[in-house]
Amino acid sequence: MRPYFEKMPGFGKPLRENRIARSKDSRASLETVEAGIAALRKEREKVGIPAETINARGGLTIWQRLEYLVDPGTWHPLHSLYNPEENEEGTTNVVDGLGRIAGRWAVIIGFDNKVLAGAWIAGQPDNILRVTDLAKRLHIPLVWLVNCSGVKLPDQEKFYAGRRGSGAPFFRHAELEQAGIPILAGIYGTNPAGGGYQGITPTILIAHKDANIAVGGAGIVSGMSPRGGFDVEGLEQLINVTRDLKERPPGRVETHYNETGFFTHVCDEERGVLDGIKDYMRAIPAYDPMFFRVAAPAEPALPAEDLYHLLPFNQKEPYVLEEILARVVDGSEHLEFRPDYGPEIYTGLVKIDGMLIGVIGNRQGLLPAGYPEYADYPGIGGKLYRQGLIKMNEFVTHCGRDRVPVIWLQDTSGIDVGDAAEKAELLGLGASLVYSIQQVDVPMMLVVLRKGSAAAHYIMGGPTANRQNAFTLGTAATEIYVMHGETAAVATYARRAVKDKDAGKPLEPIAAKMNEMARKYYETSRPAWCARHGLVDEIVDLKALRGYLQAFAGSAYQNPKSICPRHQMLLPRIIRG
């Protein structure tokens, strides 16, 4: 298949001076949002007690552990700003992302030991479930840096129980292990109750000498039997028991290394634990990337810096999707699938680090005259019509057959609506796409370049409507909502306006409510809000986008669940015809 992949047709054109000049303000707006996101990320890293205090106690912070553990330049954070329950701590108290350890990709997560000694807090279980889902979808190891004091007791009602409560990660660990995905845990500090189960459920447990894991910690062991209230005599007894347990907490190394043997290894030094994880990472099954490369890796022929002039901040301004794509894929080369069909959608094969990836994205701007063919009105990019929906179904299905991971580039205002659209079967074709995506079982990632809206956000590889989405990224221009705020205000208040008008009531109050609704939609669809509430897994700088694509491709091809010999692939042959 060398003739297909070694040198694909080039695409993309160098930026023109005219375009650079015209897009200066847009670039400034994008960079302002990116700077704001970076500031929020920095603020989040500083939460809790200072690193110096942790270091003075002889420990490392989660950030220092990650820096030592992860291969330089390969850390791709996820959920940096995730805080869906608006915790006062400003975090879900876990830090996670994709990174390489000893040359292999892993999903890495650790408790922030600067905040409440790494306690369980609200929103955290959902953060952890995203991470276990990610490891499962990419079929790569999950690495835990456990340092968890257990439940933040005053808030337990927010996250302890329920289908997606804090215990759910334990059985998710079992699911990963049953799927052949190892979980490596480095264990530090005191890990009672929930922390204990976080520590015991992974596959390999490497403990620091001062670590412990236990069904219950000193706090509850000393107060297990409720007596109907508290008095001074009872408190005196409590103080004595607590002092003793603080000196000798349950589940120490002498128990879980010497007696039970739960701990695989015990290390005297903090960094020794991380060295142990590196050793085990070297021992896990992982293909050398050369195994699946269809060509030598190559940087894009066009610079990533151009993206700031190509992706307009102004949502009303169209752009050429292929120009964006040409800045992030190897050699700025591609094999486009069905270029003459479904013009609102791009589908094609590209290479990322020499590995084959399918790409699906929304084109923008005016569509050719006469399209959509079923209607008497013109089509516009960003919307989905019959041919585009059919083309996406076909392409996804072919990618599944050929075992090619898929990247979605989404900027969509929705599926076409109205009688003509219904007759053209768009409702059924949208549902078909959800079915096709579920059917193919290959890893997918989504970048919401600008707009993610209506059902189109679901069906175009969105995280809501399938199990193949490994993670979703947003940009400085991302906005996600069911529909534009002004559209929603019209849908909500139009009938009321008619009634009030007929009743002779003033219309100003309704206009004010409509403006308020539109404002709320605007505020709750901005990039930082999307990141905080998990509508995306991370907002990334445009110049950092290719790094995430590389992390995705490297992870997806590291140890795939199934493979297709390249000479047996159909999609390249269909494209060539």
Added chain:
Amino acid sequence: MAVNVTAPMSGKITEIFCKVGDQVSNEDELMILEALKMENPIFAPADGRITAIKVEPGAAVESNQLLLVIE
């Protein structure tokens, strides 16, 4: 040779980035046509000099209406 640049669909011209006499290159952005809620750029179809501009900002235009001429 004169090249006529026409409106690809009906809409409103919101911005014009060129003037008569300007030398332009193929694919330079010349003006913005607002249509279907989008601000669609009108690109130069060829290198040349602008010899006539037939619309002004704010003008409503019909599909295929002449916008400008490049020689």
